[in-house]
Amino acid sequence: MIAVELSKLYRRPRTWAALVLLVALPTVVAILLATTGVGPRPGQGPAFLSAVLSDGSLFGVAALAIVLPLFLPISVAVIAGEAVAGEAQAGTLRYLLVRPVGRTRLLVAKLVAVFAFVATAVLLVAASGYVVGKALLGDGSVPPATFSGTSLTPAQIALRSVLAILYVMLSMMGIAATALALSTFTDSPLSATLGALALLIGSSLLLTLDAARSLQPYLPTRYWLSFVDLFRDPILWRNVERGVGLQAVYVVVLLGVAWANFQTKDITS
Amino acid sequence: MITTSALTKRYGPVLAVDRIDLDVRAGDIYGFLGANGSGKTTTVRMLLGLVLATSGTITVQDRPMPKHAAQVLPEVGALIEGPAAYGHLSGRTNLTLLDAAGGAPRVSARGSGRPDRARRIEAVLEQVGLADVGRRPVRTYSLGMRQRLGLAGALLRRPRMLILDEPTNGLDPQGIREIRELLLALNRDGTTIFLSSHLLAEVEQLCTRVGVLDRGRLVVQDDLGRLHAPTGNTVVITPDAAPARALLGSRVLRVAGDRLVVHGADPAAVNAVLVGAGVRVRELVAERRTLEEVVMAATAPAPAVVDRHGNTDVQVTTDAQVTTGPFGRSADTVERREEAS
Numbered sequence: 001m002i003a004v005e006l007s008k009l010y011r012r013p014r015t016w017a018a019l020v021l022l023v024a025l026p027t028v029v030a031i032l033l034a035t036t037g038v039g040p041r042p043g044q045g046p047a048f049l050s051a052v053l054s055d056g057s058l059f060g061v062a063a064l065a066i067v068l069p070l071f072l073p074i075s076v077a078v079i080a081g082e083a084v085a086g087e088a089q090a091g092t093l094r095y096l097l098v099r100p101v102g103r104t105r106l107l108v109a110k111l112v113a114v115f116a117f118v119a120t121a122v123l124l125v126a127a128s129g130y131v132v133g134k135a136l137l138g139d140g141s142v143p144p145a146t147f148s149g150t151s152l153t154p155a156q157i158a159l160r161s162v163l164a165i166l167y168v169m170l171s172m173m174g175i176a177a178t179a180l181a182l183s184t185f186t187d188s189p190l191s192a193t194l195g196a197l198a199l200l201i202g203s204s205l206l207l208t209l210d211a212a213r214s215l216q217p218y219l220p221t222r223y224w225l226s227f228v229d230l231f232r233d234p235i236l237w238r239n240v241e242r243g244v245g246l247q248a249v250y251v252v253v254l255l256g257v258a259w260a261n262f263q264t265k266d267i268t269s
Numbered sequence: 270m271i272t273t274s275a276l277t278k279r280y281g282p283v284l285a286v287d288r289i290d291l292d293v294r295a296g297d298i299y300g301f302l303g304a305n306g307s308g309k310t311t312t313v314r315m316l317l318g319l320v321l322a323t324s325g326t327i328t329v330q331d332r333p334m335p336k337h338a339a340q341v342l343p344e345v346g347a348l349i350e351g352p353a354a355y356g357h358l359s360g361r362t363n364l365t366l367l368d369a370a371g372g373a374p375r376v377s378a379r380g381s382g383r384p385d386r387a388r389r390i391e392a393v394l395e396q397v398g399l400a401d402v403g404r405r406p407v408r409t410y411s412l413g414m415r416q417r418l419g420l421a422g423a424l425l426r427r428p429r430m431l432i433l434d435e436p437t438n439g440l441d442p443q444g445i446r447e448i449r450e451l452l453l454a455l456n457r458d459g460t461t462i463f464l465s466s467h468l469l470a471e472v473e474q475l476c477t478r479v480g481v482l483d484r485g486r487l488v489v490q491d492d493l494g495r496l497h498a499p500t501g502n503t504v505v506i507t508p509d510a511a512p513a514r515a516l517l518g519s520r521v522l523r524v525a526g527d528r529l530v531v532h533g534a535d536p537a538a539v540n541a542v543l544v545g546a547g548v549r550v551r552e553l554v555a556e557r558r559t560l561e562e563v564v565m566a567a568t569a570p571a572p573a574v575v576d577r578h579g580n581t582d583v584q585v586t587t588d589a590q591v592t593t594g595p596f597g598r599s600a601d602t603v604e605r606r607e608e609a610s
Contacts, residue, residue, distance in 0.1 A: 004370045011358065091353025095422060098317045098349070099371040100342035267319040 001105055005113035009079070015117065018075040022121055023128045025071055026063030030129070034136035048228070052137050057157060059133025060126040061164050061231070067125055068168060068224055073175045073200050079117045080179035081193030083110040084262065088187040088269035103262050107184075111255065114180060118172045126165050152233070160235070164227040167240060171224045174247045175200060177254035178220075184262040187269045217242070220250055270295045270430055270461045271316060276325035278311050285311045287485040288325065293463055293478070298456050300472030300493075301465040302564060303482030309465045310350055312482065313434050316463075317347055330430060343371065346428035348436055352419025356408030360399060360418045363407060364390045367422055393421040398447060412439035420448065430461045437471060449475055473560045483568040496563050499555040503539045505529045506552035513548045530556060 009015055029049075033039055039053045048062035064072075084107070087093035096106060152160070179196035186192055203219040206212040216222055223243025229236035271293035278286040286308040293299045303309040314320040316327060318335030327334040329341050354363040368386050394400045397417040402410070407418065416439045423431060436452070437445045452475060456462055466472050472479060479496060481489035489496070506528050507513050513529055514521050517539075523530040533539050536553045543550050558566075 001370055004366050008355070008366065013357070090355065091351065092355065094314075094317075094319055094349050095347075095353055095367060096370055097319060098342055098345070098347045099367060100318075100338055101370050102339065264321070266321060267314065 001101055001109040002112050005109040006116055009113045009117060015079070018078065019121060019124055022067055022071055022075060022125050026059070026066045026125060026129050027132050029063075029066055030059055030132045030136050048231075052133055054138040056133030056135070056137030057130060057154070058231075059137055060130035061161055061227070062133070063125050063129025064122065064164065064168050065225065065228070068171075069204070069221075072121060072125070072168075072172060074197065075121060076114070076118055076172045076176050077179045077193045077196040077200070078189075080114045080176040081183050081191075081196060082189040083114060083180050084183040085186050085189040085192045086183075088267075089189060091269065093269055094267055097267060104259065107180075107259055107262055111176075111180065114176045115169075115173065118169050118176060122165055122169050122172065126161065130161075152231070160230045164230050167227040167230070167243065168224075170244060170247045170251075171227075174220045174250040174254075177251045177258070181254040181258040181261070184258045184265065218246070220246070222246065270297070270330060271299075271463060272328045273312075273316075274326050276312070276315060276327060277323045278308075278315060278320060279323045284485055286315070289482070289485075289487040290490075291480060291487065292490065293461065295461055296456070296459065297478050298452070298462045298464060298476045300476030300479045301463060301482065302467065302469065302472055302479060303465075304467060304568070307482045308485040309467075309482055310434060313347075313349060313432060313463075313465055316432060317342070317345070317349065319349070343426060344429045345432060346423030346426065346430070347432045347434075348419045348423050349432075349434050351435070351438065352415045352422070354407040354415065354418055354422075357406050359404045360394070360402055360407055360410070360414075360421070361390060361404070363418065364393070364422060364425060368425055371426070389425060389427070390421075393424045396424060396451060397421045398444075413441060413444050416440055417444070417448075420451075424455075428460065430463070431455070432463045432465075434465045435467070436464065437468070445471070469560050469564060479560065481564050481567055488567040489563060493560070496560065497557050499534060499557055501532070501534045502556040503531045503533050503536045504552075504554050504556045505531055505539060505543070505550060507543070507548060507550050509548045512546075513543055516543065516546050516548060527551070 030052075033049070033053065037053070039050045048058050048065055052059045052062050084093065087096060097103065101109075175196055178199055179192050182192035182195040183189065186195075200221060203221040206219055207216055207222060223239050223246060226239035226243045229239055271291055273289060273291040275288045275290065276286060277284070277288050289308075289312065291312075301309060301312070311320055315322050316329060316334065318338040321335065330344055332341050334341055354360070355366070358366070365386065368390070391400070394402075397420045399414065399417050399421060402414065407415065410418065416436070420433075420436060423433065431452075433452075437448050440448060449471075452462055452464075464472070464476065473493070476493055479489065479491060479493050480487055502522060505513065508527060510524060510527050510529060514524060517529075517531055520532045521529055522532055531539050534555065536555055540550060540553050
């Protein structure tokens with residue numbers, strides 16, 4: 001069943017369209033930076049962008065930082081919102097279930113497929129960013145600087161990039177679990193996707209509001225950009241750890257909700 | 270092969286299915302009739318474990334559902350409320366994905382294992398008349414082709430039982446005939462068929478047993494042969510309706526133009542009386558009720574007849590001449606529906 005879901009995911013033209021768009025935005029940014037040479041001043045603009053002018057190999061993580069606030073979660077919400085509701089809307093859900101595919105098994109297969117998309121997207125963005133950065137941006141002749149002002153060896157950059165990629169994947173699973181849970185409640189994939197995006201936008205909005213300070217540690221997007229801390233020297237683990245814990249709670253609770261609802265649901269689609 | 274006992278489904282305040290006791294036997298072609306909204310589809314979905322019953326029990330293939338769905342459903346092929354497929358993929362790919370989704374056993378006594386997948390898919394496409402469609406994506410299929418693809422999906426695992434909801438919907442007369450012959454052939458080979466429909470003609474031509482659902486209640490369940498049994502009356506068609514009526518007196522139950530319905534099971538006896546008195550007779554036959562009359566009597570306007578007898582074996586004594594209503598003019602309705610879609 002997992003193989004079937006993966007095959008369905010990668011046979012959809014839409015999956016590839018989303019991936020192309022995700023790669024296109026950072027590439028455009030890289031081209032602009034390379035042709036103008038005008039980077040944001042340190043501390044402004046998306047993370048890392050001031051650093052990549054000196055070392056293009058950092059553009060992989062910079063690309064992640066570019067797509068992380070909006071592009072990446074939207075594409076993840078579309079794919080995950082489609083998971084169950086899309087089958088319901090197409091009418092294929094009932095045929096899968098009488099095939100029979102157990103409801104838990106179907107949900108797990110959907111979850112694996114969504115994770116496969118998240119992993120593909122994050123890896124593709126990071127890899128294409130790395131390649132583009134190497135080709136167009138700083139060649140590393142000026143030693144790269146961390147946010148703390150010290151230099152990192154290529155090995156350190158590689159290790160920290162891997163950690164950053166894993167962290168971003170986990171962050172995306174929070175939004176994926178939200179969309180998947182909503183997807184079991186509605187027969188309209190659009191509703192599930194928009195519901196997850198509403199959470200994303202609401203969370204981002206509350207983060208800008210000082211009055212919501214007491215809520216902020218629990219908002220799903222609160223620690224998303226904390227992977228930047230992995231490139232400080234020494235690594236600032238506090239927010240990364242909190243981010244991992246928070247996302248894990250979101251994922252576990254929402255998947256639990258999805259399972260409990262789907263298991264007892266009347267399939268009338 | 271399917272038995273339910275006091276099967277009930279309640280959606281909030283709405284009682285969709287009300288204590289029905291289905292009895293489908295091995296080898297039956299069971300016609301499950303009912304108007305739109307009478308609870309047919311909800312019942313079918315409960316049999317397949319898609320909708321969970323509020324109360325009552327279901328047994329399919331001698332095992333309780335939905336508890337044993339994992340063992341029961343591989344032996345059941347289903348078409349539920351129209352076919353469904355991924356539009357951007359070809360029919361073959363759709364069947365491949367559907368078959369792979371169920372995790373086929375590697376080896377199977379009935380030849381339904383994984384190694385046979387390609388062969389089975391070719392075989393079912395051949396059976397439903399879709400062998401030549403090639404690689405076209407399903408979104409370019411006509412409604413009739415989608416219906417055939419849905420049937421192919423139901424037949425894919427060579428099931429012992431088929432549960433089909435409106436299987437000929439969207440097909441042209443030629444297609445309906447092909448599918449009917451296919452179902453009859455499968456039934457001859459031992460497949461039990463449960464066929465839900467609102468087309469009386471379809472059920473009359475195909476089925477051996479009939480169940481009628483009316484507003485969530487099973488108001489008729491019997492062999493088609495018994496439902497068609499002579500009523501004990503004789504139909505006389507005569508140009509001399511008035512003298513015939515005078516002659517037979519109180520034995521005449523109804524008159525409509527030159528058509529008389531006369532009490533008495535033996536047409537020959539009635540004929541002797543009429544001809545002896547010089548009344549001309551054009552046609553003379555034992556009255557049999559059509560399925561439509563049976564259904565109409567049982568469902569409209571209220572299922573009081575059945576309630577009075579306290580069982581679901583219909584013993585209708587009243588006449589049923591209604592030709593419109595929920596089932597009326599079924600052929601026209603279908604034509605219009607096809608055009609609309």
